[in-house]
Amino acid sequence: MKFQIRFADQIVGLFIILAVMSIVFILIMMGINQRWFAKDYKYTSSFKTGNGLSVGMPIKLKGFQIGSVDKINLLEDNTVEINFHIFDTYIEKVRKNSVLELSVSPIGIGGGGMLFHPGKATDIIPELTFIPSTDFDEGKELIAKELVNIPPRDDTILNIINDISPLLRSVDSTLKSLDELLISANATIEGDMEGPVGDIIEEVAVMVTMLNNTLSSAMIAANEILTNTYGITSNLEITTAGLTDTKGLVTHLLDPKGSIATLLDDDDELYKELFSIVAEIAKTTEELSAFVKYINNTQPQISELLEGSREALVKGKDVLEGLSNNPLLRGGITGVTEQPTTFMSYGEEEF
Amino acid sequence: MLGKLGRWMINHIKALLYGLGFFFQIMKATIGFARKGQVGRKVLTMQILFTGVQALTNISLIAIALGAVIIIQGVGILPQFGQGDLIYPILITIITRELGPMLCAFIIIARSGTAIATEIGSNVVNHEIEAYIAAGIDPISYLAVPRFIGVTISLLLLNLYFNFFGLIGSYFITQFIHPIQAAEYFRKILYNLHPEDIVSSIIKSLVFGVIISVVSIYYGFKVEQSSTEIPQMTIKAVGMSFVLCMLADAFIVLIYYTLY
Numbered sequence: 001m002k003f004q005i006r007f008a009d010q011i012v013g014l015f016i017i018l019a020v021m022s023i024v025f026i027l028i029m030m031g032i033n034q035r036w037f038a039k040d041y042k043y044t045s046s047f048k049t050g051n052g053l054s055v056g057m058p059i060k061l062k063g064f065q066i067g068s069v070d071k072i073n074l075l076e077d078n079t080v081e082i083n084f085h086i087f088d089t090y091i092e093k094v095r096k097n098s099v100l101e102l103s104v105s106p107i108g109i110g111g112g113g114m115l116f117h118p119g120k121a122t123d124i125i126p127e128l129t130f131i132p133s134t135d136f137d138e139g140k141e142l143i144a145k146e147l148v149n150i151p152p153r154d155d156t157i158l159n160i161i162n163d164i165s166p167l168l169r170s171v172d173s174t175l176k177s178l179d180e181l182l183i184s185a186n187a188t189i190e191g192d193m194e195g196p197v198g199d200i201i202e203e204v205a206v207m208v209t210m211l212n213n214t215l216s217s218a219m220i221a222a223n224e225i226l227t228n229t230y231g232i233t234s235n236l237e238i239t240t241a242g243l244t245d246t247k248g249l250v251t252h253l254l255d256p257k258g259s260i261a262t263l264l265d266d267d268d269e270l271y272k273e274l275f276s277i278v279a280e281i282a283k284t285t286e287e288l289s290a291f292v293k294y295i296n297n298t299q300p301q302i303s304e305l306l307e308g309s310r311e312a313l314v315k316g317k318d319v320l321e322g323l324s325n326n327p328l329l330r331g332g333i334t335g336v337t338e339q340p341t342t343f344m345s346y347g348e349e350e351f
Numbered sequence: 352m353l354g355k356l357g358r359w360m361i362n363h364i365k366a367l368l369y370g371l372g373f374f375f376q377i378m379k380a381t382i383g384f385a386r387k388g389q390v391g392r393k394v395l396t397m398q399i400l401f402t403g404v405q406a407l408t409n410i411s412l413i414a415i416a417l418g419a420v421i422i423i424q425g426v427g428i429l430p431q432f433g434q435g436d437l438i439y440p441i442l443i444t445i446i447t448r449e450l451g452p453m454l455c456a457f458i459i460i461a462r463s464g465t466a467i468a469t470e471i472g473s474n475v476v477n478h479e480i481e482a483y484i485a486a487g488i489d490p491i492s493y494l495a496v497p498r499f500i501g502v503t504i505s506l507l508l509l510n511l512y513f514n515f516f517g518l519i520g521s522y523f524i525t526q527f528i529h530p531i532q533a534a535e536y537f538r539k540i541l542y543n544l545h546p547e548d549i550v551s552s553i554i555k556s557l558v559f560g561v562i563i564s565v566v567s568i569y570y571g572f573k574v575e576q577s578s579t580e581i582p583q584m585t586i587k588a589v590g591m592s593f594v595l596c597m598l599a600d601a602f603i604v605l606i607y608y609t610l611y
Contacts, residue, residue, distance in 0.1 A: 004400060012399045015407070019508040022515045035542035036584070 040067070040085035041127045045100045048135040050080040059100070059114045062151050066090035066116060084114075096121035097147040099132055117148045132245055173239040195340045355517025359527050373572075374565050380492045384500065391497055402463040403508050409458055410509050411516040417454075418446055418521025419528075426529050439543040446517035447548045448607075452555035453600055455509045456563060459502060460592045464567040467498050468588040471571025472581035480572075495568045502567075503560030509557035518544075551607050555600060562595045 004011060031037055047053065049229050050072055057065040066085035086094050097119025117140070125131065132139040142148050384391060426440035444453075471494060483490045483509055522536055570588035574580045 004404070005397075008396050008400045011404055014398050015399070015404050016504075017506060019511045023511050023549075026515075026541075027546075027549070029537075030541050030544055033538060034545075339594070 006062060011134065035087065040086045041088065041091050041094065042070070042085045043094070043127070043129060043131050045082050045084065045131045045133050046075070046136065047080045047082065047102055047133050050074065052102050053080065053082060053114075057114055059086070059131065060174070061093060064090075064092060069114065086116075092124060093118045094125045094131075095119040096123040096125055097142050098125060099134055099142055099148050101134040101139075117143075117150050118300050120147050141263055192309045360420060360510070368611060370569060373397070373569055376491055377495050377568070380489065380496045381499060384492070384496050391493065394493070394497035395501050398498050399505050399508075401466070402459060402502050403505030406458055406505070406509060407512060408541050409462075410455060410513050410514055411520065413458070414446070414513045414515075414517035415450070415453060415520040415524055417450065418442065418517040419524040421445055422521060422525045422531070423529050426531065436539065439539045442540070443544050443548055444516065444525075447514050447544065447552050447603075451513045451517060451574035452506075452510050452552055453596070455506055455513050455556060456559035456596045457593075459506050459509070459560070460563055460589055460596070463502055464563045464588055465585050467564065467567035468571040468585040471495075471568060472574035472584055473578070474572045474582065475572060476576070476578050479495055495572075498568055499564040502564035503557060507553065507556045507562070510552060514552065534561070547607070547611050551603065555603050558599045558603065559596050562599060563592045566592045567593060 002064050053069065053072050055069055055072060057069040058065040065087075067084055067090070069084045071083040073081045073083075073167065093116070095118050099117050099119075101115040101117060103113050103115050132142065134143065136142060143150065384395075421442050422438065425441055426435070429437050474490075474494065478496075480490045483493060518540055521538075522531070522533070525531065540558050567588045570584040570591070573587075574584050
């Protein structure tokens with residue numbers, strides 16, 4: 001506070017000077033920005049209606065503001081006269097046959113504006129003269145005679161429509177392709193078409209024919225099998241009937257001229273057969289003996305392997321114990337309850 | 352009843368005439384202020400220091416906050432309706448033309464209007480005014496005029512600072528939340544800021560400054576004997592300043608919209 005009071009004059013002087021400088025600076029910048037010191041060229045035009053017109057409305061050429069509307073008047077003949085100016089930097093665009101167009105957005109929100117279309121002539125229109133608008137025949141006639149440079153419209157809806165056209169063309173071409181594909185598929189299914197699908201269908205037809213032949217053969221074989229089965233069944237029925245009468249069968253077996261006597265009286269054929277079977281059994285026993293010997297020879301290696309595994313487990317237990325004793329890891333490994341093995345030899349079993 | 356109404360009306364007309372006479376006396380003394388010596392100018396400097404310089408912090412903070420809020424809200428909402436550029440006329444209307452001078456006036460009423468009424472009221476109670484008169488010093492020239500000029504100039508300058516901070520300072524705050532291109536922002540602000548906006552703002556701040564200073568000085572001198580009258584008169588000065596500032600604002604706005 002003492003500082004402020006001691007230097008009150010200087011502080012107040014600075015306070016005033018800064019405020020004055022700021023307002024002067026803002027006024028100069030405003031003047032530059034709003035073209036206070038630049039020359040503007042004034043013109044007039046007329047429209048059928050004042051709808052969409054407003055004072056200060058920018059006049060644009062290819063998106064650039066080249067001027068603005070100064071005044072709007074309703075004349076006695078019910079036409080609307082506007083006074084507008086064009087910036088000196090764009091005065092060379094104001095050529096003979098230029099027209100003005102009031103663009104109004106079709107949906108009523110934004111998008112409208114005053115468009116300036118320069119003429120194709122080279123002469124610059126003098127100040128304070130009339131420039132026709134597209135509302136009247138004079139302007140339309142200049143456009144019809146192609147005396148006006150009309151740039152492409154920056155209309156969003158038009159742009160969307162333009163973008164949709166190639167899409168529609170693409171969709172049309174896709175539909176044509178799909179139609180052709182369906183025709184081909186139909187022809188293929190009908191067998192009129194050569195190609196992989198046609199070949200497959202032909203092969204399927206051949207296979208079906210072959211299957212039919214096979215089934216016919218199988219039916220013949222099945223009939224034969226059924227006939228044989230029938231015969232076997234008849235024989236079995238007779239045998240069963242014979243077996244049913246036990247007295248007759250035993251008598252027949254005990255008869256010296258019966259079946260057993262006949263069986264034994266075969267010139268040692270049965271003996272020979274039994275001998276060969278015993279020889280086979282001896283051979284098998286020898287092979288089994290050799291296998292057991294091999295197992296006995298490999299047992300030390302298995303024992304060694306088991307011993308190695310045991311040692312590894314002991315070392316693993318030590319490592320785990322070391323980890324569990326480590327204060328940094330203590331409690332980090334979940335304890336596991338030991339489960340004794342269920343395997344034990346019969347020798348270790350307690351009675 | 353009719354007699355009471357008549358007396359009430361006569362008293363108010365008398366008070367109004369007295370107030371107008373007081374105002375014209377201050378104006379008359381103001382014209383001759385430049386011829387006064389070093390003492391009067393020192394009082395004026397101190398008044399600008401207390402009213403203007405010391406209120407600058409509050410004014411700048413309010414201006415930056417108000418401008419930033421308008422920009423952030425406007426930039427977020429207006430483009431949804433395809434009217435993003437409306438933010439600039441809205442900002443200028445609020446900061447420069449309408450709220451800027453009024454908020455500055457409210458702050459000066461709260462800070463300096465009350466101080467002036469209290470100080471002069473104390474002078475009256477302590478018979479300092481009588482002492483000035485006895486010493487041959489005109490209390491209007493010595494006490495009222497420096498305060499009148501000081502408050503008016505301070506309010507004008509504070510209003511300029513309010514505009515400066517509100518339109519430019521708030522832009523930099525907004526960059527932290529909703530970045531806008533600097534060149535585009537300042538170009539559009541300057542394009543939408545018209546001389547009539549600045550003139551309207553300057554006229555408002557001058558008129559508010561005159562109202563606040565004259566009303567505060569008037570109610571300060573209205574204290575008669577007791578120190579208990581000082582807060583009463585201070586409250587009346589504040590209330591009357593608010594009312595007159597709002598009426599003057601409405602009147603200036605009416606003229607502005609009639610002309611433009």
